[in-house]
Amino acid sequence: MNQLLSKAYILGLRAMGERRRITLAVFLLAAVSLSMSVWLGATATATHVPGGHLAAVGPVNAQTHFAEWYEDSNGLQLKLCINDAFLCINDPVDPGNALSVESGFGAEAFWWAADAHMPVGTGGSALLVLAVEAAYANDDPEANAQMSFGRIRVRASGLVPGASYRVIHPYGEKDYVAEAGAVSIRDTIDIGCLGVIPGAVACDWNLARLSNVGPFLVWDPAVAPEAPPGAIGNPAVEHKVIGSPFGTNHFRIEGLNAGGPGVNFAQTDLFLVQGKLFDNPPTAVNDAVNIPVGSTARPIDVLANDSDRDGNTITVSAVTQPASGAVAIEAGAGRVIFTPGAAGSQTFNYTASSTMPGNPT
Structure with a gap:
């Protein structure tokens, strides 16, 4: 379908080490299987404020067998980022796997990705991963097992156990209560065609458009250096970005000693961005x-x-x-x-x- 008008909101809670996969059938003009993987390592205490969505998806590429491109609400089309050792981070080709050799990458690749990291708390760190990802149902490249999904992942350590924290990123915000242990916050939400059954249920590439990823973050053109030709950033170079539908082009954590003793916030506006123009x-x-x-x-x-x-x-x-x-x-x-x-x-x-x-x- 070209239009996906239904929205699904699912709150999943998990204990450390537990993985929960929720499959939701959304009935529009036809039945659509929407898979959401939700991993949480801290209790979510407030309604998630969602971001935007992607606007369109291209046809399947005959060589990679994945969607040719994804397009955001600004009309920016990004192709699957492969065959570029400097500007694309993807699993390398498995020479013993014929499909991997044909497609030009291994178990996963990205149409787009933006990561941010910063020190937080007492000797801790925080990581934000935003992506539109290509992968396979059983990890290894396999015919008719292609998947695509949008990902929002937050990880943090070194926060005060039991204290409340608010995480703000380009596509929304969410509240947590930090857990005790090595990881204070562990939260991953993947939305797309994750429930693929190899050879039986093909990926509906439109489903990744239902994630809250979008529009794509790109390097801020007002800040030197410029993005490399044909790309929106460089995954090896931290850079300021634009593109947040809320104007929150940063990764921020607010709460007790989030930035260290007596400092109740930590923030960075530098991202590692990959994406190649179609x-x-x-x-x-x-x-x-x-x-x-x-x-x-x-x-x-x-x-x-x-x-x-x-x-x-x-x-x-x-x-x-x-x-x-x-x-x-x-x-x-x-x-x-x-x-x-x-x-x-x-x-x-x-x-x-x-x-x-x-x-x-």
């Missing part, structure tokens, strides 16, 4: 030109009525030849030169390409 192919429109009898070479601006969704520069990268006459690309002009042969109607094809390679129309 380069849509340009849209080419047919052209028709009348050329007087006796004309010689004639320039034709075939790109004048073509467009590119991403705003990339379009060029003519190839042409075919008509039955009579000749066509050549005019270097640097975005035009072709047609030299007529015999009188009558002639047809040729051209290829329009955007500035990012590999997406011709």
